[in-house]
Amino acid sequence: MLDFKRAFIELAIECNVLRFGEFKTKAGRLSPYFFNAGLFNDGNSLHRLGQFYAKAILAAQLPFNMLFGPAYKGIPLVSAIAIALAESGHNHAFCFNRKEIKDHGEGGNIVGAPLTGRVLIVDDVITAGTSVQESVTLIRAAAATPCGVVVALDRMERGRHQISAIQEVEQTHGIPVISIINLDNIMDYLATRNDMAQYLQAIEYYRTQYGVG
Numbered sequence: 570m571l572d573f574k575r576a577f578i579e580l581a582i583e584c585n586v587l588r589f590g591e592f593k594t595k596a597g598r599l600s601p602y603f604f605n606a607g608l609f610n611d612g613n614s615l616h617r618l619g620q621f622y623a624k625a626i627l628a629a630q631l632p633f634n635m636l637f638g639p640a641y642k643g644i645p646l647v648s649a650i651a652i653a654l655a656e657s658g659h660n661h662a663f664c665f666n667r668k669e670i671k672d673h674g675e676g677g678n679i680v681g682a683p684l685t686g687r688v689l690i691v692d693d694v695i696t697a698g699t700s701v702q703e704s705v706t707l708i709r710a711a712a713a714t715p716c717g718v719v720v721a722l723d724r725m726e727r728g729r730h731q732i733s734a735i736q737e738v739e740q741t742h743g744i745p746v747i748s749i750i751n752l753d754n755i756m757d758y759l760a761t762r763n764d765m766a767q768y769l770q771a772i773e774y775y776r777t778q779y780g781v782g
Contacts, residue, residue, distance in 0.1 A: 570757050573624040574750050578758045580621070584614050587755070589768040595696070598779060601771035602755070604722050606693035607642070619649030622719060623657055625749040626650070626689070631717050634686030636663040639704045647691045650719075666707055684711035690718045695734045695746065705742050717744050723751035726779050733781045752776065 581587035585608050592603040609618045638647025644665045651663040664681030690704045701718055708715045718738060723746070728734040735746045752772070759769035 570754055571628065573621060573628075574754045575758060577621045577749050578755060580614070580617055584608050589765070589771075598775075601768060601775050604694065604724075606721050615645060615649050616653075618721075619646075619651075619653035620656075621749050622646070622650045622691070622721070623653035623659075625747055626654070626719055627657065627659070629717075629719075629745075629747045631689065631745065631747065632687060633661070633689040633716050635661055635682060635684070635688055636691055637684065637688050637704060637708060638663065638665040638691045639700045640666050640668050642693050643691050643700075646693065650691055666704075679707075679711070684708055684713040686713060687716040688713050689716060692718060692720050694720055694722050694724070695738055697728070698734050698738045698741070701738050701742070705744075715742065715744055717747060719747040719749075721749050723748035725752040725776075725781055727781055731781075736781065752780070 578587065581604070586605055588603045588605075589601060590603070592600045594600050606618075609615050636647050636651055638644050647663045647665055651661060654661055662682035664679050664684060667678045667680060669678070684707070688708045690701060690708075692700055695701060695718070705715045720735075723735050724733070725735075726733055728737060730737065732740070735748075738744070739746055756769060756772055756776075759765045759772070
């Protein structure tokens with residue numbers, strides 16, 4: 570596991586973003602872990618989150634021209650990531666959308682730089698892929714090209730079908746999905762923590778029921 574992935578898991582645990590126990594998912598499954606990126610909710614944790622996204626993006630070596638953050642969760646994320654990339658010497662334009670089209674002032678539903686070139690979509694997690702579908706539609710309507718999606722966590726878990734929501738996005742739109750960490754990384758981390766052995770066993774069992782490769 571790359572050092573930044575381990576460091577991200579430790580930050581997520583520290584911020585209570587990643588918790589272990591028993592949690593009921595929207596699908597009615599009893600998950601042995603829960604990830605809530607909304608708890609990166611102060612200046613320091615958001616700054617560090619942006620840095621981890623930037624590391625994952627740079628490690629993937631995916632060529633892109635600009636970043637797009639879908640409202641609402643994507644707005645602080647895309648801002649933090651753009652700053653972190655600039656701090657690393659990679660200055661990229663970014664924008665985000667409004668939920669409702671503005672009919673006065675500058676108008677429209679895009680705030681920030683114009684959508685152009687190869688656009689990398691930013692999100693926290695992908696559950697049903699609805700946000701990605703909306704983003705892809707917006708980007709293509711502007712004659713730009715969606716070139717990928719970056720998220721914080723890939724649960725590597727079956728969605729409505731026999732593949733995960735992330736795999737469905739990749740197949741439907743023909744674009745890669747990058748994640749800072751995935752379930753394999755969490756399991757590798759737990760394997761190094763004797764005090765968390767019971768959580769690893771629970772996740773291993775859960776994965777046999779709902780996991781994908």
